[in-house]
Amino acid sequence: MGPLISSDAVPPDATRLDVRWELSGPLRAEYLEGHIPGAVFVDLDAALSGPPGDGGRGRHPLPAADDFQAAMRLAGVSGERPVVVYDGGNSVPAARAWWLLRYFGHPRVFVLDEGFGGWEAAGLAIERGEVAAQPGDFVARPGGMPLLDAVAAAWLAGGDGVLLDARSPERFRGEVEPVDPVAGRIPGAVNVPGVELHRLEGGMLDGAELRARFVAAGVGDGVEVGAYCGSGVTAAFEVLALEVAGFPGAALYVGSWSEWIRDPSRPVATGA
Numbered sequence: 001m002g003p004l005i006s007s008d009a010v011p012p013d014a015t016r017l018d019v020r021w022e023l024s025g026p027l028r029a030e031y032l033e034g035h036i037p038g039a040v041f042v043d044l045d046a047a048l049s050g051p052p053g054d055g056g057r058g059r060h061p062l063p064a065a066d067d068f069q070a071a072m073r074l075a076g077v078s079g080e081r082p083v084v085v086y087d088g089g090n091s092v093p094a095a096r097a098w099w100l101l102r103y104f105g106h107p108r109v110f111v112l113d114e115g116f117g118g119w120e121a122a123g124l125a126i127e128r129g130e131v132a133a134q135p136g137d138f139v140a141r142p143g144g145m146p147l148l149d150a151v152a153a154a155w156l157a158g159g160d161g162v163l164l165d166a167r168s169p170e171r172f173r174g175e176v177e178p179v180d181p182v183a184g185r186i187p188g189a190v191n192v193p194g195v196e197l198h199r200l201e202g203g204m205l206d207g208a209e210l211r212a213r214f215v216a217a218g219v220g221d222g223v224e225v226g227a228y229c230g231s232g233v234t235a236a237f238e239v240l241a242l243e244v245a246g247f248p249g250a251a252l253y254v255g256s257w258s259e260w261i262r263d264p265s266r267p268v269a270t271g272a
Contacts, residue, residue: 005112014081016086017040019087022093026046032128035128039127042075042085045060048063060096060231060258068100075133077106078136078137082108083108083110086119088115091203092237094115103147105144114203150263153186156226161224161225162190163228164227164235165185165191166234167193167194168195172193174271180258181261185269189269192217194241227252227253232254235252235256
């Protein structure tokens with residue numbers, strides 16, 4: 001079974017995590033107004049990230065194993081039960097939760113394709129208010145997914161593999177930078193915007209369409225590939241899309257651009 005799951009295939013015994021979030025912050029108010037029955041809200045900034053800027057690691061650094069374990073147990077995550085994560089519909093923040101659970105060793109994690117929007121459109125039951133989960137027994141064991149640091153990201157971008165930049169083309173070219181203090185990209189990176197990997201009607205492109213887009217960017221069987229974005233959220237979605245496309249094992253540069261620019265000795269590229 002692949003990493004995506006449809007609304008009608010969610011196992012009844014699955015732990016359900018609502019990870020609705022946008023750049024301005026977590027969308028807890030939307031969760032309280034309506035969510036999938038039994039779903040527990042997970043704050044991306046607090047539970048799926050370490051302290052921002054800690055040690056020069058960017059805006060959403062990798063959380064410590066003990067902290068992540070505690071947050072997931074509080075949300076009801078156990079090692080023996082499948083986990084379904086979802087957001088409003090674009091699967092970007094949900095992919096961050098998926099990647100972290102996989103990185104810390106959970107064997108069965110799925111992203112709800114089309115998210116809460118798809119669930120609602122299907123006319124399925126909706127619950128309001130806060131859900132207090134029974135504490136889980138999840139044990140966080142790092143190393144379940146490949147990870148990049150700045151040195152490894154530069155190595156891939158330098159021609160020893162493919163480093164994908166998941167940000168918008170304007171940010172990739174350095175024409176605008178709405179979040180970070182320096183505009184531009186890691187030299188040698190290839191732009192595959194995460195926003196272009198969605199269907200117009202919602203949900204992720206199918207595997208064949210995704211594969212064609214990644215192949216056009218230089219990805220292929222046996223080619224080492226990694227992904228980055230502004231702070232490791234959209235890039236996690238890109239890793240998810242690569243797996244759906246048949247390219248499992250792509251590495252995530254969690255610190256991403258917001259970490260890269262904290263060292264002024266690292267080069268910055270701009271332009272087409």
